[in-house]
Amino acid sequence: MRRGMTMLELLVGLVIFSFAILPILSFGTTTTRTTYITGKHLMAGQIASSLLDRLMAMPYEEALAEAERLRGLGNAKVLEDPWLANILEHQALAAGRRVLEDDLAKSFRFFEFKVGIDKDTTAGAADRMFLLTVFVSWRVEEGDEKSRTALILQGVKFNDLR
Amino acid sequence: MRTLARPPRRGSVTIILLGLLSVMLFLAFTLFQRQRGHGHLIAFGDAHLYARYFLEAHLGDVIQQLRQKVNDPGTSPADRVLYDFFRGDPTARFPSFYQPSPLVKKIPEQWQELGLDLAPTWEPQARILDPKPLQYPPSLQVPPEFSPGLEKRGIVALTVRATLDNRRYSLSAQVPYSVVCRLNPVLRDFVFFADRIHLEQTRPFGREDKINVTFTKHPDYGQEPPAEFRDYKGMPWFFPMSNRPNDPHANGKVFLGADDKPIYLNLAGELRYRETPVSDLWMVNPRWFRANKDIEQFSANPIFMTRSGSMVRFRGMDIPLNLKGYLAKMGIFGFSHELYDPDNGLFSQTVRTPDSIWGQDPSFMAMTAENKLQLALSSSLKLYGPNYEHTLPLDQPYTGFARQIFGKVYARFLLLTFFEFPSAQGGGQILPYNSDGNFRPPPAPKYHGEETATFEPPEPGQKYTWFMSRIVSGGADRDVLSDDYLPYNLFDPTGKGNRLLLQGKDFQPADGLRLNPNRNGTFEGFAREWMSFDPRLRLGQPGGTLQSRVARIFPNQKAFKEYARLSEGKCWIDGVVYVRGEEGLDLDDLTTKDIRGGIVIVEKGIRLGNITHGFPIKKEPIEDKTLLEQISDYIDALPQSKVLTFVSREGTIRLKGDKHIGVQLVALTPGGGVRDQISWESPRGILFAGGLILDTPNLVARIKEFGRDAGKNVFLYVPSMADAKPETVVQVYPRLDQYDFNLE
Numbered sequence: 001m002r003r004g005m006t007m008l009e010l011l012v013g014l015v016i017f018s019f020a021i022l023p024i025l026s027f028g029t030t031t032t033r034t035t036y037i038t039g040k041h042l043m044a045g046q047i048a049s050s051l052l053d054r055l056m057a058m059p060y061e062e063a064l065a066e067a068e069r070l071r072g073l074g075n076a077k078v079l080e081d082p083w084l085a086n087i088l089e090h091q092a093l094a095a096g097r098r099v100l101e102d103d104l105a106k107s108f109r110f111f112e113f114k115v116g117i118d119k120d121t122t123a124g125a126a127d128r129m130f131l132l133t134v135f136v137s138w139r140v141e142e143g144d145e146k147s148r149t150a151l152i153l154q155g156v157k158f159n160d161l162r
Numbered sequence: 163m164r165t166l167a168r169p170p171r172r173g174s175v176t177i178i179l180l181g182l183l184s185v186m187l188f189l190a191f192t193l194f195q196r197q198r199g200h201g202h203l204i205a206f207g208d209a210h211l212y213a214r215y216f217l218e219a220h221l222g223d224v225i226q227q228l229r230q231k232v233n234d235p236g237t238s239p240a241d242r243v244l245y246d247f248f249r250g251d252p253t254a255r256f257p258s259f260y261q262p263s264p265l266v267k268k269i270p271e272q273w274q275e276l277g278l279d280l281a282p283t284w285e286p287q288a289r290i291l292d293p294k295p296l297q298y299p300p301s302l303q304v305p306p307e308f309s310p311g312l313e314k315r316g317i318v319a320l321t322v323r324a325t326l327d328n329r330r331y332s333l334s335a336q337v338p339y340s341v342v343c344r345l346n347p348v349l350r351d352f353v354f355f356a357d358r359i360h361l362e363q364t365r366p367f368g369r370e371d372k373i374n375v376t377f378t379k380h381p382d383y384g385q386e387p388p389a390e391f392r393d394y395k396g397m398p399w400f401f402p403m404s405n406r407p408n409d410p411h412a413n414g415k416v417f418l419g420a421d422d423k424p425i426y427l428n429l430a431g432e433l434r435y436r437e438t439p440v441s442d443l444w445m446v447n448p449r450w451f452r453a454n455k456d457i458e459q460f461s462a463n464p465i466f467m468t469r470s471g472s473m474v475r476f477r478g479m480d481i482p483l484n485l486k487g488y489l490a491k492m493g494i495f496g497f498s499h500e501l502y503d504p505d506n507g508l509f510s511q512t513v514r515t516p517d518s519i520w521g522q523d524p525s526f527m528a529m530t531a532e533n534k535l536q537l538a539l540s541s542s543l544k545l546y547g548p549n550y551e552h553t554l555p556l557d558q559p560y561t562g563f564a565r566q567i568f569g570k571v572y573a574r575f576l577l578l579t580f581f582e583f584p585s586a587q588g589g590g591q592i593l594p595y596n597s598d599g600n601f602r603p604p605p606a607p608k609y610h611g612e613e614t615a616t617f618e619p620p621e622p623g624q625k626y627t628w629f630m631s632r633i634v635s636g637g638a639d640r641d642v643l644s645d646d647y648l649p650y651n652l653f654d655p656t657g658k659g660n661r662l663l664l665q666g667k668d669f670q671p672a673d674g675l676r677l678n679p680n681r682n683g684t685f686e687g688f689a690r691e692w693m694s695f696d697p698r699l700r701l702g703q704p705g706g707t708l709q710s711r712v713a714r715i716f717p718n719q720k721a722f723k724e725y726a727r728l729s730e731g732k733c734w735i736d737g738v739v740y741v742r743g744e745e746g747l748d749l750d751d752l753t754t755k756d757i758r759g760g761i762v763i764v765e766k767g768i769r770l771g772n773i774t775h776g777f778p779i780k781k782e783p784i785e786d787k788t789l790l791e792q793i794s795d796y797i798d799a800l801p802q803s804k805v806l807t808f809v810s811r812e813g814t815i816r817l818k819g820d821k822h823i824g825v826q827l828v829a830l831t832p833g834g835g836v837r838d839q840i841s842w843e844s845p846r847g848i849l850f851a852g853g854l855i856l857d858t859p860n861l862v863a864r865i866k867e868f869g870r871d872a873g874k875n876v877f878l879y880v881p882s883m884a885d886a887k888p889e890t891v892v893q894v895y896p897r898l899d900q901y902d903f904n905l906e
Contacts, residue, residue, distance in 0.1 A: 013178070020182035027193040034197050041204050045211055052215065061724070120265045128226060131219075131265045152276070153211060154269055156219035158226050160896050161725050 037140055041151065044136040047078055047111060048153040051134050054083060060159040067132055067157075070115035078111040078136075079104070110139040110148075128162045131155075205327070213326045214903055216269055216280060217333035220322045223266045224286045225337060225894070228318065231259055232339075232892035233736050233758070248341055248892045252293035252316055260286055270324075282324040291317040296340065297706035299691035302347065303678040312890060313711075315340040315702075317899070323906075334902040338702050338895040342711045342738055343888045344759045344802055345826065348688055349855050350888075351671045353401060353414025353879035354545075357686040358857035360423030361836050366574075366637035367529045367536065372836065372862045374428040374574075378498045378540040387499070391535060393866045398430075398542045399859075401877050403565065405798050407550075410564040411672045414853065414879025416545050418569040421666055421684040426637055427541035427650050428497040429575040445573060446494060448479050450648055450661045453490065453619075453628040457481070463491060465580060466512070466589040474508050476578065481629070484620045487584040490593070490629050495576040499538035514592065519578060523595040525636025542861045545650065567651040568664045568685060572635035579631045583608060583615040593617060595632050599625030672886035689855070693830055695763075695811060699740065701895060708809075711738040712763065713893035718743035722762070728752070735760025735806065737893035746813050757824070759805045760891060767813025772821040773806065779821045783847025783874055793823065794878075797851045800824050802882045802889035805852060814838055820845040824880055826853040836860050842867055848875035853883065 005013075051070075055063045070076075116133035119126055134153045141147035231244040243257040262284055270280040293316035295309045321334040349355060362372040376398045377387040387395050406412035418425045429445070448457045457479045464473035478493030495501060500508050501516065509515050516537060520526040529536045545567055581603070582590035591606040605614035619629060635647045649663045662668070666677040666684045677683030695709050703710055714737070716722040722741045726733050731754045738761045741747050746766035755776035772779060777793055784790050800823070808815065809828040820842055829839035839856040842848060845868055854877070868875050 016179050017182065020179075020186050024186055024189050027190055031193050031196065038204055042207065045207060049211060049215075056218075118265060118268070120263060122264060129223070129263065129265055131268065151208070153215055154219075154272070155215040156222055156266055156269075158222040160226075160229075161727070162226060162230065 040138050040140070043107065044111065044138055044151040045153075047108075047113065048134045048136040048151055051081075051113060051115070051136075052132060052153050052155045055132055056155060056157055060157065060161065063157050064117075064130060067115055067117050067130070070113075071117055073115075075112045075114050075137075078108045078113055081113070110142075112137050127159055129156050129158045132157055209326050209329060210331075210905075212273070212278065212280065213324060213329075213331040214333070216282070216326075217322050217324055217331060217903065219266050219269060220262070220282060220324065221286075221320060221333050221335060223263050224260050224288075224320055224322060225898075227260055227263075228288075228337075229894045232894065245892075248339070249890055252290040252314065256288040256290065258285070260284070278326065280324055280326045283322070287321040287323075289319050291319050291336065296342065296710065297704070298347070298675075299688060299706045300681055301678050301683040301688040301691050303676045303680070303683065305674040305676075308674055312888065313340075313342050315704075318894070319900075330906040332902075332904045332906050334900065334904070335898040336900040337898060340702075340711065340713060340893050340895075341890050342713075342893060344737075344761070344891050345805060345807060345883060345888065346692065346708065346761065346828070346855075347673075347675050347888070348669075348671070348677070348685070348692070349828070350802075350826065350853065350883045351411065351415050351669075352417055352855065353853050353877060354399075354543075355417045355685070355689070355853065355855045356857065356859055357417060357419040357421075357689050359418045359859070360420050360425060361858050362861055363425055366424070366426045367525075368532050371426075372860075373425065373543065374497070374536075374539045374541050375862055375865055376430075376540045376542040377538055378430050378496075387538075388535065390533075391538070393869065394539070394542075394862075395869050397868055397875050398540070398544045398865070399868075399875055399877055400544050401565070401879075404879060404881050405794065406881060408564055409881070410566060411884035412879070412881035413565040414881075414884070415566045415568060415669075416571075417685050418543075418567070418571045419684075420686045421569065424570040424572060424637075426572050426574045426635060427543060427545075428539060429494075429573055430496045430498065430540040430544065445650060446575065446648060447661065451479075451492065451628075453481055453492065453624065454479060460494075463493070465491065465493065466514075468508060468510070468512075470506075478578075480582075482620065483581075484618055485583070485615075488615065489582040489590075490617070491580040491582050491590065492629065493578050493580075495578055497537055497540045497575070499535075501576070502534055502537040518594065519592050519631045520576065520595055520633060522597075523632050523636065524638035525633040526595070528638040529633070529636075542865050565651075566664050566668075567649070568666070568669060570663055570665070571650040572637075573648045573650040574633065574635040574637070577630075577632050577634050579629050581606065581615070581617040585609050586615070591615075591617070593626075593630045595630055596626065599627045601626045601630075672884055673888050674886075693809070693828070701897070708738065708761070708763070711761070711893075712740045713737045713895055714739045716741045716743075719745060719747045719764075722747065723749075732756045732758075733806065734758040735762060737761075737891050738763065741765065746810070747808070751819060757804045757806065759803050759807070759824070759889075761807040761809060763809040763811060764813070765811050768808050768810045768815045768827075770808065770815070770817050770819065770822070770825075772819030773823060773825050774821055775800075775804070775823045777821075777823070779849070784821075784849060793849070793851075797823060797878055797880055800851075800880050800882055802885060803891075805880055805883060815840045817842045817845075820848045820850075822849070823851045825850070826855065826883070828855040829857075831857070838863060845870075845875065848877070850876070851878040851880055853879070 055067055114135040118131040132155050135150050137148050137150040139148050232248050235242045235245045244259045247257050270282060273280045293314055296313035296315055298304050318337045318339055321332055323332045364370045375394045377391040377394045404412045448454055448460055460477045460479055462475045462477055464475045466474050468474055476493030481490040483490055504510055579593040580590040581593050585608055593603060603617055605616045608615045649661055651664055667679050669677055677688055692708055694707055719741055733752055733754060736758050741764045744766060746768055747764045748769040749771055751771035752773045805824045807826040811830050812832055814831050815827050815829045827840055831839040836858045838860050840854060
């Protein structure tokens with residue numbers, strides 16, 4: 001009389017379970033990765049829009065000067081943006097500041113931004129508006145520079161004195 | 163006993179397998195769904211972001227074009243649809259006006275290349291909400307046709323739309339606007355408005371009279387003023403006429419107040435007739451003298467010989483008396499040094515002296531009590547200018563020009579009357595002052611003493627006092643000669659040439675705005691109401707004052723200068739703006755012709771360089787006649803839209819330059835007494851075309867200031883400032899309300 005399972009049955013069961021669980025684990029990994037990518041994308045959107053909004057909120061001449069300065073930086077690390085650095089400097093988080101800085105550094109370390117400016121060359125329109133293009137790029141794969149992708153936002157800054 | 167064994171459970175592995183596979187498939191499906199959801203979320207979030215920024219750009223472009231086109235009449239009817247719409251019926255259909263700018267149009271084209279299908283409608287939806295007429299102070303009576311159609315406020319509601327990834331997005335916002343006049347109502351009609359000038363003449367004579375301070379003399383008289391009047395040798399303020407002498411509005415009105423305080427201006431006393439280009443006696447009409455019934459114009463008659471052998475002539479009239487050859491020769495003398503000068507004066511070394519003629523006149527006594535030199539002092543305000551009398555045929559009377567002088571302003575001059583009869587010597591017998599209407603001077607010898615002649619009024623009931631020598635509008639003899647107070651104004655709105663004191667109730671500008679007779683409206687009351695400011699100034703506040711017209715507030719002069727585009731060689735105000743900041747406003751020379759007028763209210767003081775409208779004016783009197791003619795022509799044709807108004811609320815206005823064309827200055831300098839409100843740093847021949855609005859000019863200080871360089875100081879009016887149709891400007895406020903981004 002056979003009682004319990006034989007070793008063979010157990011092995012077969014484990015093999016079957018493994019076949020079943022592997023894709024599930026794989027889906028889990030994919031999900032995590034997708035969430036990670038989504039997070040990065042949203043983060044890129046936040047960075048691009050905050051950069052754009054910051055320029056849009058400035059008076060026209062200041063915005064143009066700041067945009068030209070940013071354009072001059074070429075591809076710049078997000079954390080090298082003095083504005084963001086300035087915010088960190090002024091964060092009143094005391095003891096938690098180091099942790100925050102570390103977290104931010106980890107989160108944004110592969111984010112880069114670039115600012116482009118287009119002006120209307122039509123006669124008399126040069127000082128009325130300019131088109132701002134903000135590229136924010138990041139690595140989709142943490143260690144793979146080739147996986148860098150970008151998000152582009154465009155806005156027009158108007159001279160409200162015109 | 164055999165125990166039945168359970169049959170082996172075949173298929174259990176299969177069941178487990180199937181179960182696991184089902185779970186796996188379910189999980190896979192769920193995860194797939196979630197992944198797809200994430201993808202959608204990202205795409206949706208991005209689309210929102212793209213759409214928002216694009217629609218903001220689109221809306222910004224629409225508003226910018228709106229702002230540009232509302233005040234640009236353009237060159238063709240198509241150009242001015244917005245210009246006309248905002249100045250017309252706000253309930254009409256909002257016209258199509260928008261053409262996307264190349265930069266904004268480029269955005270969807272670029273995104274197309276990136277695979278994003280963005281399709282804007284490019285037809286913004288616009289309409290006017292809540293249009294309301296702007297209010298005026300209660301002291302102003304606004305004709306029905308003026309207010310609702312002219313100055314108003316409302317909201318432009320705008321919506322722009324675009325489709326992205328088959329989703330339709332819209333962005334709506336509301337922009338407040340107002341339509342206001344480019345110039346201050348009422349005040350714009352004035353070339354000079356001093357509503358507390360009475361503080362400079364607390365008494366009509368002597369040291370407390372700070373208005374009649376100019377030491378006048380004939381240009382050829384050749385004598386320096388005595389030491390005590392040396393400071394007052396500066397040229398007076400000349401207010402010449404425009405090229406439209408018969409237009410009551412084109413010459414700029416004058417108000418000297420307060421409304422209920424009398425002001426006396428000594429006339430200058432030009433003795434020559436039809437020879438001089440400048441004088442002010444013309445403002446007196448012969449018909450205003452009660453002794454005269456028929457004479458329409460003055461004549462110039464030689465009266466007596468001076469020590470130098472020349473004949474003294476005066477502007478006057480010969481009134482026939484009751485006997486043939488008997489005349490009352492009445493003539494006007496202005497206040498001048500020639501009148502007083504004991505060495506070279508008109509009466510020097512004659513038996514006649516000012517004292518013997520007017521000595522009994524209380525006005526004369528009051529005037530000369532402190533110093534006889536008071537007779538030499540004339541008004542520092544010459545509210546007239548070039549005179550063309552000498553260009554007219556002899557039979558054509560010169561009626562002066564139509565400048566309206568408001569306030570209780572009287573002309574003051576000396577009347578000298580000779581009783582002339584056959585064989586009278588030296589001009590005849592002077593009729594001296596005597597307050598008794600029945601007085602008769604002693605009989606005068608006639609024909610070498612063989613007979614006598616006695617003055618007698620030509621008609622029964624006529625009084626001696628109507629004919630006698632006296633100071634007219636003197637001030638000290640009100641009870642005796644109350645009807646001889648002559649207003650400093652020839653213009654009679656009724657067209658009858660009557661002598662009238664023009665006051666608030668008589669103010670009838672071309673645009674129809676009047677001081678409210680139901681509220682005893684006065685100029686002073688209006689000016690105070692209109693120019694009252696609440697320190698908690700906010701944009702868009704309702705009200706009936708200038709403050710409620712403000713559409714932009716600048717924190718300092720730098721921001722204002724950027725707005726006005728001064729560095730670009732422009733000066734565009736286009737509305738009513740307010741400049742804060744302790745440093746006030748300091749403008750260098752403004753030589754551009756590219757000026758769009760408006761009202762600049764400055765919280766503190768103002769310093770202005772020259773404002774020349776492109777004329778090559780140096781800092782010296784303009785002697786170039788061609789240039790002067792060009793400037794005069796330019797001023798005559800200068801539209802309201804090019805006139806700049808500067809208002810200093812709490813400071814003074816200092817003029818670095820002395821050439822200002824198309825400028826109205828308003829000084830609200832706090833303080834109650836006589837003080838510097840508008841002054842010139844180094845005048846060398848002022849040319850000012852526009853208007854001056856203040857409490858008191860501080861004439862003593864100004865005359866000294868002008869005297870330093872002794873240039874001519876000419877204050878002109880810009881005729882268009884009094885146009886019947888006030889020029890308006892549309893102000894689109896810088897803020898957005900009701901911002902609403904929607905996925906439709």
